[in-house]
Amino acid sequence: MANRAKATIFDIAREAGVSKSTVSLVLQGSGLIRPETASKVRKAIEDVGYVYNRGAANLRKAHSNVIGMVINDLTNPFFAELAVGMERVFQSAGIVPFIANTAENPVRQEEVLKSLMEQGVAGLIVSPARGTTPGAFRRIETAGLPVVFAMRRLPESRIPVIAPDNHRGAYLATAHLIGKGHRRLVFFGGSSDLVVYHERLGGFREACETQGIAARDALVVEGETSRRGGIACLETALAMAEPPTAALCFNDAVAFGAMLALRKRRLEPGTDFAIVGFDDVAEAEHYMPALTSVAVDSAGLGERAAHVMLKMIQSRTTRAEDHIGAVNLVVRESCGPDRRTRNRTAGSGSMN
Amino acid sequence: MANRAKATIFDIAREAGVSKSTVSLVLQGSGLIRPETASKVRKAIEDVGYVYNRGAANLRKAHSNVIGMVINDLTNPFFAELAVGMERVFQSAGIVPFIANTAENPVRQEEVLKSLMEQGVAGLIVSPARGTTPGAFRRIETAGLPVVFAMRRLPESRIPVIAPDNHRGAYLATAHLIGKGHRRLVFFGGSSDLVVYHERLGGFREACETQGIAARDALVVEGETSRRGGIACLETALAMAEPPTAALCFNDAVAFGAMLALRKRRLEPGTDFAIVGFDDVAEAEHYMPALTSVAVDSAGLGERAAHVMLKMIQSRTTRAEDHIGAVNLVVRESCGPDRRTRNRTAGSGSMN
DNA sequence: GCTACTAAATGGAACGTTCCAATAAATCAA
DNA sequence: TTGATTTATTGGAACGTTCCATTTAGTAGC
Known part of the structure; x- marks a missing residue:
């Protein structure tokens, strides 16, 4: 049964008959704790319905485990795919991506970026909204937060870009x-x-x-x-x-x-x-x-962008190389048969 | 110029020659502060490149300003629309929606929900993944966090639902x-x-x-x-x-x-x-x-769900009424002309 | 029995805010 | 002038974690 008030590590400590520090260590999976103690603590955690307070933790920890994905238009499957590709990578790296939609609106984008920063994200992957002003990311850059542009780039910016050719x-x-x-x-x-x-x-x-x-x-x-x-x-x-x-x-x-x-x-x-x-x-x-x-x-580009971001976070840098993704022409029917040689029917065979 | 280390309200206080409390008050737009003082502080905020630390604030404040939207499949425009509808409402209410995708995977959903809770969201709007177990939300319910289901419901659950008819x-x-x-x-x-x-x-x-x-x-x-x-x-x-x-x-x-x-x-x-x-x-x-x-x-249902959530947060309750959205049949061409009037042979052996 | 070490657990000081109670300054009533 | 009241400002104690420096308990060597 959970109490009305949120349980903290102190509650767990009391329940398990250990100190708060021990609980903290268990929470972080430290090997310093005797296995029996650890499982006693884990049981107490379960009993009191504890939920970890990441905000409090981040106050001390250097880096958070969330990164923000800012997408210009989520209803466009093309960009949704991008987001999904990134998610795959981040998930397996134990970091949590939060997606926000700007609906192609620079003002909304500004708000969203501000919120994300306040939330203490470790990095930002952005597909900038149309009409984004060149200075929109200056604040973020001076804060030393890693940023990657995906799919789109800004006219004159030093932020790394992952985009198709x-x-x-x-x-x-x-x-x-x-x-x-x-x-x-x-x-x-x-x-x-x-x-x-x-x-x-x-x-x-x-x-x-x-x-x-x-x-x-x-x-x-x-x-x-x-x-x-x-x-x-x-x-x-x-x-x-x-x-x-x-x-x-x-x-x-x-x-x-x-x-x-x-x-x-x-x-x-x-x-x-x-x-x-x-x-x-x-x-x-x-x-x-x-x-x-x-x-x-686009999913592949999303994955690539996520990898670049992970590297940047890991190496504490704000710079990375651009990456231009390969493209290829998928020939189907909307271009019809060859016009020069009308007699030849373009089946599924040769092209170019 | 921003320093390497993040600026805090103390830095602003020093810069502006006031106390941290004054800075905090300004940050919250309190009317208790003399306008000249306030603008002096705001200038300092600008100068030091300060970014508000919402995590620290939430440690004291009762409620956060973010709610989580957990969507089963973002690449389906149908659900993306839902998310966009919600966003519209939340934006104007000054609260920030973070979207997470579960890719129709209950395990992923579990992780995402855990993360969102740890992040201290004020509420959760969920379109549950296929195969979600009935107990998946028990933990959240006992934590007293408001939850709304959108588009989909769970077999036997007391969580309010916003869905089409x-x-x-x-x-x-x-x-x-x-x-x-x-x-x-x-x-x-x-x-x-x-x-x-x-x-x-x-x-x-x-x-x-x-x-x-x-x-x-x-x-x-x-x-x-x-x-x-x-x-x-x-x-x-x-x-x-x-x-x-x-x-x-x-x-x-x-x-x-x-x-x-x-x-x-x-x-x-x-x-x-x-x-x-x-x-x-x-x-x-x-x-x-x-x-x-x-x-x-679906966008309309998203808006409705967002409104319900806002009400729940406001009135500190975890219960709300279901809402079944109106539907209507849009007749186009894929059903062809009337079969009865054309000729009486409707396939083989229709005798009713 | 003593020291030296290792392993396990702990207390206390941060972290960056908010909020309350308290102070300081200014205004007013008499 | 004095005291009361209002208006601005401030210090200090939380909030729930982490991390460092200690303490405590246990083991080994001699």
Whole structure:
């Protein structure tokens, strides 16, 4: 039976007939205690319904066992995956990750970061909200708290970053489209307040350039990074005097939107207009037609980020190397058959 | 400039030329302090790069400002929505929600709950993992910590529950199918270790019974609650001697799987076989064909759960009333046109 | 029987806050 | 002026741990 008031190590000590110090030692699994004593103490712990007060402990201990994960949008499975990947690693390291959502809101992010710091976290893994100001992490940095950015980075910051190779992913996808025979391409969705956008757009442009597409045939339509944004982008593109025939989308959501809009116009994604997505969310595989997309392995990046964080905590540093995760293009149906050689049917065979 | 060692209220006190008590008062926004003194202190706080130590404060204060949200599967947008709904409410109440994921693993859940308690949370909102043992929350209950279950409940527990009206949702959906002329129905997916499963299945059965469907025409195929599970369920159903013509699926993921499997067999969801989902995730609307589904407003339920929790904390009680959220059937395309009016041959041998 | 050692257990001083009771300073009533 | 009252500020004792320096008990050597 638990008393109304919370039990402390003193209560346990009395119950077990030992001193508080002995109880503390048992709690920490110290080998200095005689096994019989330890089990006597453990029994008392059970009896009084004791719950350890980590706050009090952290007052003395140097480091806490919790790290904070600050995610810009938990309802996006892509980022949720990231969180889950990190959790796996931390769990086995005996440290507890607390997740907080910023809903892409820098103000909320500020609050969340403050809370986490006050809570005394040992480190922070952050996927920064859109529109985060460059100074938002200065306070945390000067406090000497290890921070890692995941998936996204800030324009000019020394904080280590774990992110996919956006440039290369976009390059691969674009090259694939060009290889399919497309000569007038467009980049759909995203906006320039995101570093990721510039990276992906950069890959797109480089591919166009090196594969002999004129700059005036490498179009860009900015837009929301959502289904709705994708719909709007497609409308805009098709309204052009000389419409493109293929689009690389900022992410899969945009791609789904674009395909939806094509269908609405009785155009078939793949044969009438080629679409490539980015992120390769679970849905991409099951879409109709299945979406060709750049896979980034977000759970894997989450694990990597967690490992980097553990290293930083262990070695008491606030610096670490960036890590750029490999990407690969998963070719499915949304780019249709080869346009140059119409006779050849692109089955499951060769690509590139 | 921040020093290497963390600054405390004593450092601020020295800097501002006041006592630690004064600093503490300022920190708490007490009106007892002369405004000039307060601003002097605030400046010092800024100067030394102070971060509040909530752990130390909680040692004295009765209640902390953090509550824990324990979610069974964050990668499921349905549950992520729930978390986001709660966050909205808590944020404006000045309390900080920390989210933890149990990945549907009771052992992990145990750890997470322990951690959260040790951290000194003021309350817990839990969507219990599948296979949670009835005794898993006894410890927390005897500790007098307020707990609310969201979305899911445990077989025999006195903990308040905020959940959708699963029974009614399933009833509505089934009645819709029967109204469309179907006479041999099946319930797809889920397994009996989940209370939700029994609720939904119960609604399905009651609808069949009261609308004149023989018990032997109300089939059940258990299975994983995922796309893959849905695929398997459909295969099983179509392999039957007398296959059903319509399915109520445990959730939308199962429904998507079933539709996928139909397509693979060159059958058209809606016209050849009717499908209804459950949860109405965002994807349902955009699917091809759009999925008829039971909408449960998970974000709304999250908000409700948060409000209940705030009340419990405020009134220092551990009891509260259950809240069953309204559901409504969103009719889209996956059930096709009315079968009765089209032609009278509803599969083989429907004589009711 | 004494010292020297080891093993096991312990008391006390932190840790960074809050809160209460007490003080100091300022204002007012007479 | 004196005492009473209000307004600002302050010291000290918690809160529940950890960790260090001791103490106590037990064992071994001689």
